[in-house]
Amino acid sequence: MNRRIGWGDLGLSLIFSAMGLLWITGARDLAMWDRSTPGPGYLPLVFGILLMGFAVLAGVQAVVAPAEPAEDQDGFRKPLLVLVITAVAVTALETAGFVLTIFLMLLALYALVERKPPVTSLLAAAAVTGSLHVIFAVWLAVPLPLGPFGN
């Protein structure tokens, strides 16, 4: 028999099960009960057990009775590319500074991922970066990372 499995649901149930296990393990180092009162480890342990239990049941559901796949199951490539670019930008934030990092991230998203015309991409990236700089650094006086060029 060729049974269909909800791999996405199964993956998420594994992530949440692992989190539940982490909470159970972490709770062991904390006091459970102290003079008729639950200690700091009591509820995290309960949450860990419940989380693991519910996640495992959701995983079983994904195998035994998988949900119908949604109609708009688009590909993984573009979201992954956007996620990687975001992660690279976050890594570079403190080294390269806010303005340069965000400008390059926007440029990459517009020009490389979305294949917009280069000049339009440059203008859009510069306009958005400038607006964010004005809002956060100038109006709200948030100390955004400056980077090597003081930007």
Add this chain to the structure above:
Amino acid sequence: MDALASLLNGFAAALTPTHIALCFVGVLLGQIVGVLPGIGPAAAIALLLPITFGMDATGAIIMFAGIYYGSQYGGTLTSVLISVPGESSTVMTAIDGYQMALQGRAGVALGIAAIGSFIAGTIGTIGLILVAPPLAKMALAFGPPEYFALVLLGLMALAAVGGSLMKGLTAGVAGLALGTMGIDPQVGVPRYDFGQIWLLDGLEFIVLTVALFGLGEVLGGCNAGVARPVAKVTNVLPSRAEWRQSRMPILRGSVIGFIIGVLPATGATIASFVAYIVEKKLAKDPSRFGKGAIEGVAGPEASNNAAAAGAMVPMLSLGVPGSGTTAVILGALIMFGVRPGPEMFTTNADLVWALIASMLIGNLLLLIMNLPLAGFFAKLLMVPYSWLYPPILALCIAGVYSQSNSVEDAWLLVGFGALGWLMKRYDWPMPPMILGLVLSPLFETSLRQSLTLSLGDPMIFVARPLSAALLACAALAVVVPIGMVLWRKLRGGLA
């Protein structure tokens, strides 16, 4: 009379130029985020939180509430014009609204939605004025066991509303577990900091909210980069005959929406669904529904706006939000140093009544804005998402970083954003996770205080009638959906 005097004071506070401007900005932003794909009211409020740090709490909350109820109308535009609901609460509007648009009556559909939303929003706010203060007064008698039971009810109900009960419960408990990170509130022991000093403060709700509703939505929607053809909007005022057909559905939808909105976790989506079913049942010719019946737009639209006002009742009077967006507003209140709960009507009466008065003003602003500007808002739909999501992404990073000037929070944004994308993709509900995180401290404190009072005896939760009743409702919220699934399977097996 007390409520009337308080409301007049509220109007005095809300009618200052700053607060009117913030109310206008809120409903305008709400309208825009309701129209634009990939960013909902919860994410918009979360992204604006860092910008409002220096503001007074009343002004900020007036703006956030404006975003919440303004987004209900914004979602209608997409439902009617391109048959893509901007918000889940406008799904039912798409059925007949889009058919009306295909018949060249898009303007009338939007016009009746605006008028219905105004009437329902006003009725809902009057309901809020009548119901919330006495409920808050009653809740002043709540002790830790009742609060524990109430939080449990809110979480269970929200988890049970989605497609899968197991997924909802998992997300809710994950939020509760994340809420235990940082210093323990009673004995000061660090928990789940993984040796990182920056985790001693715990996980900020802004980080999780922006990650799930901001980055997660962007990743989930970035594949849809092309704008869809939009129907033309002309003549938004309904004729006399159309108004006669719509007025009773609007009134019925308002009442249904408010009552359903007050119930924990049911919210605007279910309210609009029920209103649609009721109108179809009451119609002389139900076959018109699905083919452009104006009652199919008027009823659900009134219902979802009244529900938005109704959802404010448990948040303001009990401190327990009934939906993802009200959970974010509750988190914002906490950040501004306001302690949500029944005491709010006494300790922060100025803020609460100014907010309620602003809801009446905001509804009027929405009506004034929407009748002549429906065509303008419709043009926003022509902007392809490929132009919109990069700035949203940059705003997510800037907003989360500025929260505590921490690059580590930006890393959490990336991690939880990826999780949010997967949850969206595989239909795991995110609001229970946010609600779990926001309510986790109250849940833990009330449980520990209750067990301290009873010297560790868990019977305290069932020995007190109110607490027992709330726990019974929480159990029902889980048992009823399971029972319905089993009943359907049993009937299917017998058939």
